[in-house]
Amino acid sequence: MTLTPLLSPRSIAVIGASDNARRIGGMPVDLLIRAGFEKIYPVNPKNETIQGLKAYRKIEDVPERVDLVILAVSADMVLEQLERSHALGIPAAMVFAAGYAETNEELGIAKQAALTSFATRSGMKIAGPNCMGNANFTDQIFTTFGPSFQPGEPAGNTALLTQSGNMCATVFRMAKRAGVTFSQIINTGNEAAVDFSDYLEHLASDPATQAAVCYIEQLRDGPKFMAAAAKFRAAGKLLTVFKxxxxxxxxxxxASHTAALAGDSAAYDAAFTQAGVARVNELSGLSDLAYLHGFADKIGGSNCAVLSISGAAGAILADALQLSGGDTPTLPQSVQDALDAQIPGHAMVSNPVDLTGNIVNSNEFLSDCINIALSAEAIDVLLLYTPGSFLTGAYEQIKKAAAANHKAVIVIDTYSTADRAELAADGIVYFDDFDRAARAIGAYGKWKKSGMAATTAAAATAVWPALPEARVALSETEGKEALAAFGVPVVRDAIVHTPEEAGEAANLIGYPLVAKLVSPDVAHKTEHGLIRLSLKDEDDVVDAFESMMAKARSMDVHIEGVTLEPMLQGGVEILAGVTRDPVFGWMLTVGMGGVWTELMKDVQHRLLPVDAAGAEEMLRSLKSFKLLDGYRGAPKADVVAAAKAIAALGDAVLAGGERLREVEVNPLLVLPEGKGAVAVDALVLLTEPARAPEEEAA
Amino acid sequence: MTLTPLLSPRSIAVIGASDNARRIGGMPVDLLIRAGFEKIYPVNPKNETIQGLKAYRKIEDVPERVDLVILAVSADMVLEQLERSHALGIPAAMVFAAGYAETNEELGIAKQAALTSFATRSGMKIAGPNCMGNANFTDQIFTTFGPSFQPGEPAGNTALLTQSGNMCATVFRMAKRAGVTFSQIINTGNEAAVDFSDYLEHLASDPATQAAVCYIEQLRDGPKFMAAAAKFRAAGKLLTVFKxxxxxxxxxxxASHTAALAGDSAAYDAAFTQAGVARVNELSGLSDLAYLHGFADKIGGSNCAVLSISGAAGAILADALQLSGGDTPTLPQSVQDALDAQIPGHAMVSNPVDLTGNIVNSNEFLSDCINIALSAEAIDVLLLYTPGSFLTGAYEQIKKAAAANHKAVIVIDTYSTADRAELAADGIVYFDDFDRAARAIGAYGKWKKSGMAATTAAAATAVWPALPEARVALSETEGKEALAAFGVPVVRDAIVHTPEEAGEAANLIGYPLVAKLVSPDVAHKTEHGLIRLSLKDEDDVVDAFESMMAKARSMDVHIEGVTLEPMLQGGVEILAGVTRDPVFGWMLTVGMGGVWTELMKDVQHRLLPVDAAGAEEMLRSLKSFKLLDGYRGAPKADVVAAAKAIAALGDAVLAGGERLREVEVNPLLVLPEGKGAVAVDALVLLTEPARAPEEEAA
Structure with a gap:
């Protein structure tokens, strides 16, 4: 099931090849010829030759079984050509034609479905349709009609993977300006057969690729993406996306210009975080991160020592790093003392460090200061602000310090006077903008230190009850019982009518508990002894039941029974819910409930599975976590128990299968430490049963 | 008190002038000569000539009373030279020397104080110390030792005003790349005498200046800045700052590298918003906003119609605009229909508009689409994504449409193939980056639509009680009474002992009210009729008082009296407080109180004065405003009354003078609509009385 024939073909036929190098059928032939690719077979019934090569009237005439057939023909002709190519044993095809699902019209959607169906049936690896094609710089193979990618560009180890042809060209140009070079350029198009994650999986094991920069509009299969991302993470390869x-x-x-399901934005966030994907929020971030990954060994994180010839620049960088998730840790006193001894006057040395004008005077001053600052263990990299002539003047010292340290020296020159490639050759990282530098360092450092969330679900410990077709929801009691089976602690209550029933129910509910007489006729129950608190065991409960019934009978009122409820004191209410995202599947949401969730959007999301450690991290990431953590003298809440209950909820949902639509525990009452957490209410929504066709018609 | 001699001198003496054009005393002479400035008088006791000009041994030898003396001498010599220059009647001076307050050392701070004191005494306009000087491109006058500013640069109508010499050069270079040209460049240095706001005020009335771009570290006098900013706003001039x-x-x-007070970041935010300042968060934003201001007449706001040859680019721009405070309003159906008639196929026309590949085919297609989209009233400007050859190919159509519309056509070309100046000549706005464009348009549109907050305090309607020296706070009751005098409704209560006292107190408190017997001996007061609710008038209260006392006496319990309290039902608790910022003075803070403020930081700040309309805007800007607006079926709270109470609080503080340190009403209970708002508690903190020197020593 390899994509090698598609991405690294040794021989290519171009159906609809054109003699005109500027046309869609001509460009790949022209590019391949100029790249020195040898086995090109233009197919065109009208020409003897195409761009100087012998042309073949039909694919069957091509003298070898090629690895890849490029279809530069209109959508109407695609399927027939694919079938004929498949009959010849050709394993891969690329379809440039538009007119498929991207039209949002019935005919186009049907055409794309036919293509998908043929690909499944045949096993052929089909790229597109509606794609601009690929460029493989490693092997110098150009299977594209895009003019941006030309033979002779230096190959690099970054792959570019995009869902838009235009953004493919845009990011490529931006990245070139940023000093990034590429192994592969892939434009996925409509992804009727080979999809984004298939390419990603291929790149994860491509030895020429160390980083992938991706432009994403919509993923079609979330779990497949997660699996491919995990391979990247495990191989230490950077996966960075702009979504x-x-x-x-x-x-x-x-959504309106792609033909894919619109997944929830929160689900994408959760997925990217959990899979260790470095997400950027501006296109330029893609190339900046790939560029930094070229210095991967020297950048362990985003704790920066900032050295600057200008106090202003130091402050600006400190701000920008803080806002981008990086930091400027205060340097240890010994390091500050050593810097103080170097820098004349009383300059700022805590971090940022003000080098003052002295940089222009002394020979070893700058390299000494860099070495001293980088000696601090808490520091990952050094940021040096030396604009224009300061950079030129101090260059030899910077070069020396960069060579002497295993941590990166990152130079910022807002005058844009230097060239990234030249500095890179000397091991120096370079930016010409404060904010771009800070954003890139912050995002790259976060990626470098990110782990992978749990990806394996716990084995199911129970089963769901049978879920009748006609139901669209479970009752509260049914829902709580179903979740309880999976280890979610739930509040149970019961109406009992006999001392035996009372004892039995009480043992099920747990102690301490509260007993109340149920009667429409009694107003002040407490005063009449018809509410009894703090019942500690079965004897207590039976005694209370009997005395309450006796009292009630003596009052001659209508008696409906006695309710038993657990006696819950204190605690903080949270909510935990699981919804199904069309792309990524089950997503767990945790928050404080009520106004916190509704007005402040103070919630955390993760895709299932989530274990107890993950659930606890979610709770601790809430802005309102302090409410659980002993806010204003309240006892700390049992966060460990809450996390366990939330993980059990997730496991229960994973075991529940297709009939589940949404499951929510609201509130989950988190009691004081050591006292546990209990689901007070549970909502279980079921999918609408599939209706039979006659019903639909009726 | 004009700064004209400093910023537009007709004659200049340079004390410490050097023959070497690269030295601090040589550079201004060299620049002025090359700029063709005629009346330069180098002062140097050792040379006969300086750079070909006759040199004078001392300032007294200079044959005319110059407008400006530049002191290119060390700090030790500055004061004497200033005194001698002042004696000659020279009105302005510029001090390059460092070694003042920026050293954070006693000696330097004292030197600066002496300079300030001399400036105050003499009335001389002194720039610096520790400044890099200025460049006046309008009049081609260079009073700087910075090499970035050279004669012959084209003059423009933007002024650059910075508190850091290095950032002055950096922003200047960035702005040049962004196509901005300048009237004045001013680096303020330590601002011992002439400060940031003095320059700003001068620029507000400088006819050559239509916009000011500012780099700010710390302001020294907030109110002066606000006044200068107001002049900019009133003149329709752009004031944009990076802080x-x-x-x-x-x-x-x-703070550690300037010698100014560190004001609260929230106070700066509030000040900039209230003064109609366009704040940017990246240095590049300064030049982008100044650039957009060059098209001020054509940019009424940031509601954009986005036309794009790529669905992807349209979506990216829609995202970026939303995140930057801009918008892509849905186009009216008639406009959509008109676009739909132009664009083949079923393209997206709601906004963003997908132009599809048709742009390359038809002659009038693009200009027609631009005209149609701009015809929508809700649209302020048009954003057009046409990278590289698309821009070249469609240029004539774009130019035609730009000329035909009074709304701006903003072109985005991520391939960076065009030149801003060339496009500007054709009336076309140009960016090469999605996010920079969106940020600039969002911020500029916000500025364009921003108003000015109220700046005049209401006349004081009352006076504060005498505040004894020894006190550091008022009691709750004193505080509430003081605020009540200014019209803040407060909750009053009283313990009464006779029917007469009860009636009198009740009339003061207001109705309905609650009466409670105060006795340590009675547990269930309600049951014994010792709590009486909903008392509507004096008779009710007197009756209740008498019957409660009678009942209590019959029970033979210890009676302390009867409390009267207003009966407050429902309502939402908010807080309103006023603190004193060292730079900007009184700052009002409004929030929901409790966890909302503490954990969620859901507060709004404004500088005083704030009128009721402003206070209502603050409340409505809270994320938690919905809690006041009938949340989950609750009645709407009396927001109008709350706003009035908050405004009265602000007026009270403004009338309070220097002894007030902080005043907070927490909670301010906002009752259901029509029922008002009342301060339940008030905290009034006073400044520590100034201690006598002998106390200090003891």
């Missing part, structure tokens, strides 16, 4: 559609209007625009 | 120190570490770094 369009973070705002409602952006999402609507992206 | 360093938004993070704690950045603020610490900025």
């Amino acid at each position: 369009v559609g973070v705002s409602e209007k952006g999402a609507a625009a992206a | 360093v120190g938004v993070s704690e570490k950045g603020a610490a770094a900025a």
Whole structure:
């Protein structure tokens, strides 16, 4: 099931090849010829030759079984050509034609479905349709009609993978300006057969690729993406993505021009975080992160020592790093003392460090200061602000210090006077903008230190009750019982009518508990002894039941029974819910409930599975976590128990299968430490049963 | 008191002038000569000539009373030279020397104080010390030792005003790349005499200046800045600032290298918003906003119609605009229909508009689409994504449409193939980056639509009680009474002992009210009729008082009296407090109180004065405002009354004078609509009385 024939073909036929190098059928032939690719077979019934090569009237005439057939023909002709190519044993195809699902019209959607179905049936690896094609710089193979990618560009170890042809060209140009070179360029198009994650999985094991920069509009298969991302993470390869559609209007625009399911933006966030993907929020971040990954060995994180010839620049960088998730840790006193001894006057040495004008005077001053600052263990990298002539003047010292340290020296020159490639050759990292540098360092450092969330679900410990077809929800009691079977602690209550029933129910509910007479006729129950608190065991409960019934009978009122409820004191109410995202599947949401969730959006999301440690991290990441942590003298809440209950909820949902639509525990009452957490209410929504066709028609 | 001699001198003496054009005393002479400035008088006791000009041994030898004397001498010599220049009647001076307050050492601080004191005494306009000087491109006058500013640069109508010499050069270079040209460049240095706001005020009335871009570390006088900013706003001139120190570490770094008070970051935010200042968060934003201001007449706001040759780019721009405070309003159906008639196929026309590949085919297609989209009233400007050859190919159409519309056509070309100046000549706005464009348009549109907050305090309607020296706080009752005098409704209560006292107190408190017997001996007061609710008038209260006393006497319990309290039902608790910022003075803070403020930081700040309309805007800007607005079926709270109470609090504080340190009403209970709002508690903190010197010593 390899994509090698598609991405690294040794021989290529171009059906619809054109003599005109500027046409869609001509460009790949022209590029391949100029790249020195030998086995090109133009197919065109009307020409003897194409761009100087012998042309073949039909694919069957091509004298070898090629690895890849490029279809530069209109959508109407695609399927027939694919079938004929498949009959010849050709394993891969690329379809440039538009007119498929991207039209949002019935005919186009049907055409794309036919393509998908043929790919499944045949096993052929089909790229597109509606794609611009690929460029393999490692092997110098150009299977694209895009003019941006030309033979002779230096190959690098970054792959570019995009869902938009235009953004493919845009990011490529941005990245070139940022000093990034590429192994592969892939534009996925409509992904009727080979999809984004298939390419990603291929790149994860491509030895020429150390980083992938991705432009994503919509993923079609979340779990497949997660699996491919995990391979990247495990191999220490950078996977960085720009995902369009973070705002409602952006999402609507992206959805309307692709033919994919619109997943929840929160689910994408959760997925990227959990899979260790470095997400950037501006296109330029893609190339900046790939560029930094070229210095991967020297950048362990984003704790920066900032050295600057200008106090202003130091302060600006400190701000920008803080806002980007990086930091400027205060240097240890010994390091500050050593810097103080170097720098004349009373300059700032805590971090940022003000080098003052002295940089222009002394020979070893700058390299000494760099070495001293980098000696601090808490420091990952050094940021040096030396604009224009300061950089030129101090260059030899910077070069020396960069060579002497295993931590990166990152130079910032806002005058844009230097060239990244030249500095890179000397092991020096370079930016010309404060904010771009800070954003890139912050995001890269976060990625470098990120782990992978748990990805394996716990083995199911119970089964769900049979879920009748006609139901669209469970009752509260049914829901709680179902979750309880999976280890979610739930509040149970019961109406009992006899001392035996009372004892039995009480043992099930647990102690201490509260007993109340149920009667419409009694107003002040407490005063009449018809509410009894703090019942500690079965004897207590039976005694209370009997005396309450006796009292009630003596009052001659209508008696409906006695309710038993656990006696819950104190505690903080939270909510935990699981919804199904169309792309990523089950997503767990945790928050404080009520106004916190509704007005402040103070919630955390993760994709299932989530273990207890993960659930606890979610709780601790809430802004309102302090409410659980002994806020204003309240006892600390049992966060460990709450996390366990939330993980059990997740496991229960994973075991529940297709009939589940949404499961929510609200509130989950988190009692004081050591006292546990209990689901007070549970909502279990079921999918609508599939209706039979006659019903539909009726 | 004009700064004209300093910023537009007709004659200049340079004390410490050097023959070497690269030295601090040589550079201004060299620049002025090359700029063709005629009346330069180098002063140097050792040379006969300086750079070909006759040199004078001392300032007294200079044959005319110059407008400006530049002191290129060390700090030790500055004061004497200033005194001698002042004696000659020279009105302005510029001090390059360092070694003043920026050293954070006693000696330097004292030197600066002496300079300030001399300036005050003499009335001389003194720039610096520790400044890099200025460049006046309008009049081609260079009074700087910075090599970045050279004669012959084209003059423009933007002024650059910075508190850091290095950032002055950096922003200037960035702005040049962004196509901005300048009227004046001013580096303020330590601001011992002429400060940031003095320059700003001068620029507000400088006819050559239409916009000011500012780099700010710390302001010394907030109210003066606000007044200068108001002049900019009134003149329709853009004032845009980058303020360093938004993070704690950045603020610490900025404070430690300047010699100014560290104001609260929230106070700066409030000040900039209220004064109609366009704040940017990246240095590049300064030049982008100045650039956009060059098209001020054509940019009424940031509601964009986005036209794009790529669905992806449209979605990216929609995202970026949303995140930057701009918008892509859905186009009216008639406009959509008109676009739909132009664009083949079923393209997206709601906004963003997908132009599809048709842009390359038809002659009038693009200009027609631009005209149609701009015809929508809700649209302020048009954003067009046409990278590289698409821009070249469609240029004539774009130019035609730009000329035909009074709304701006903003082109985005991520391939960076065009030149801003060339496009500007054709009336076309140009960016090469999605996010920079969106940030700039969002911020500029916000500025364009921003108003000015109220700046005049209401006349004081009352006076504060005498505040004894020894007190550091008022009691709750004193505080509430003081605020009540200014019209803040407060909750009053009283313990009464006779029917007469009860009636009198009740009339003061207001109705309905609650009466409670105060006795340590009675447990169930309600049951014994010792709590009486909903008392509607004096008769009710007197009756209740008498019957409660009678009942209590019959029970033979110890009676302390009867408390009367207003009966407050429902309502939402908020807080309103006023603190004193060292730079900007009184700052009002409004929030929901409790966890909302503490954990969620859901507060709004404004500088006083704030009128009721402003206070209502603050409340409505809270994320938790919905709690006041009928949340989950609760009645709407009396927001109008709350706003009035908050405004009265602000007026009270303004009338309170220097002894007040902090005043907080917490909670302010906002009752259901029509029922008002009342201060339940009030905290009034006073400044520590100034101690006599002998106490200090003891």
